[in-house]
Amino acid sequence: MPELPEVESVRRNLETQIVGRTVVRVEVRLPRIVRTPPNPEVFAAMLSGVTVTGVGRRGKYLLIYTDALTLVSHLRMEGQYRLTKAGEEESSHTHVVFYFNDKTELRYRDVRQFGTMDLVYGGMPWPRGLLELGPEPFDSLLEKGGLWHRIHSRRAPLKSVLLDQTTLAGLGNIYVDESLFAAGIHPERPANQVTKVQAQALLSAIREVLTRAIAAGGSSVRTYVDGYGRHGGFQIQLQVYAREGQSCRVCGVPIEKIRVAGRGTHFCPQCQPRRRQTRPAIALQTGVAVKRAIDFW
DNA sequence: CATGGGTCCTGAGTGC
DNA sequence: TGCACTCAGGACCCAT
Numbered sequence: 053m054p055e056l057p058e059v060e061s062v063r064r065n066l067e068t069q070i071v072g073r074t075v076v077r078v079e080v081r082l083p084r085i086v087r088t089p090p091n092p093e094v095f096a097a098m099l100s101g102v103t104v105t106g107v108g109r110r111g112k113y114l115l116i117y118t119d120a121l122t123l124v125s126h127l128r129m130e131g132q133y134r135l136t137k138a139g140e141e142e143s144s145h146t147h148v149v150f151y152f153n154d155k156t157e158l159r160y161r162d163v164r165q166f167g168t169m170d171l172v173y174g175g176m177p178w179p180r181g182l183l184e185l186g187p188e189p190f191d192s193l194l195e196k197g198g199l200w201h202r203i204h205s206r207r208a209p210l211k212s213v214l215l216d217q218t219t220l221a222g223l224g225n226i227y228v229d230e231s232l233f234a235a236g237i238h239p240e241r242p243a244n245q246v247t248k249v250q251a252q253a254l255l256s257a258i259r260e261v262l263t264r265a266i267a268a269g270g271s272s273v274r275t276y277v278d279g280y281g282r283h284g285g286f287q288i289q290l291q292v293y294a295r296e297g298q299s300c301r302v303c304g305v306p307i308e309k310i311r312v313a314g315r316g317t318h319f320c321p322q323c324q325p326r327r328r329q330t331r332p333a334i335a336l337q338t339g340v341a342v343k344r345a346i347d348f349w
Numbered sequence: 350c351a352t353g354g355g356t357c358c359t360g361a362g363t364g365c
Numbered sequence: 366t367g368c369a370c371t372c373a374g375g376a377c378c379c380a381t
Binding site: 084129130145162163164165166206207208212313314 | 351352353354355357358359360
């Protein structure tokens, strides 16, 4: 499921592949994907003739810039982009195709049909959701107590608050679980009980997890592939996500799975105690732990 | 306002 | 072998 590292990988791929290409025609086969404008034929007509000038990202939103228009694309669960040559065999569940003027095509594929596209002038008005996004995890705004400030008035479980894109942008189920593990905090701890010191550790954990995930090309737990159709590599470094019943790579205790905020939630009961303890945050795996992780897979 | 649950969707997996 | 059922979850909608 594309979260910040996966969307960033796709962004980099698309930037390399489509900047400078000119759209001659757009085919919308599944109208529900296109939210703005409401009429998919208008969407297609507006894009005809535009040249891609850049590819950006905000949270989990992919931003495809042209001279005057910005295509805001959210991959949700399984959205995929692929640049192909005309005539190449098409994958199933291809819902939108952007035809370029050089016999190449950008194909949008989405098995679950959850993805969305909004076409806006410049950046205005941003689609709802994008406007209310919290800061990027690497925004310096979150330092010096900034993250603590954003969560200390919330009494919901910390996991719920981190999944809320208005707290900070880009985390999803996988990286919230991984970050909470790295910070040694139980996912159900009420956000308003997180100390300033813990919040600082959490911010560091989030940044380190995301940095490593981006470097590995994201996580392919289910179906994720990047803009070249390649799988990510971070799934072999996952510490808790999808590892229920397996031994914690730090302490050996079986990883547990519970339900928080309606989401499958994975954690180590030993490394992430429910009650506060004077225990330093667990450092991310290094050296031996990495080797063990790789051997395991 | 904050919170939590339902909803959308399809394919993989499970149990009988 | 076949079939019913459950699960996966991001953002949105809505009730409390």
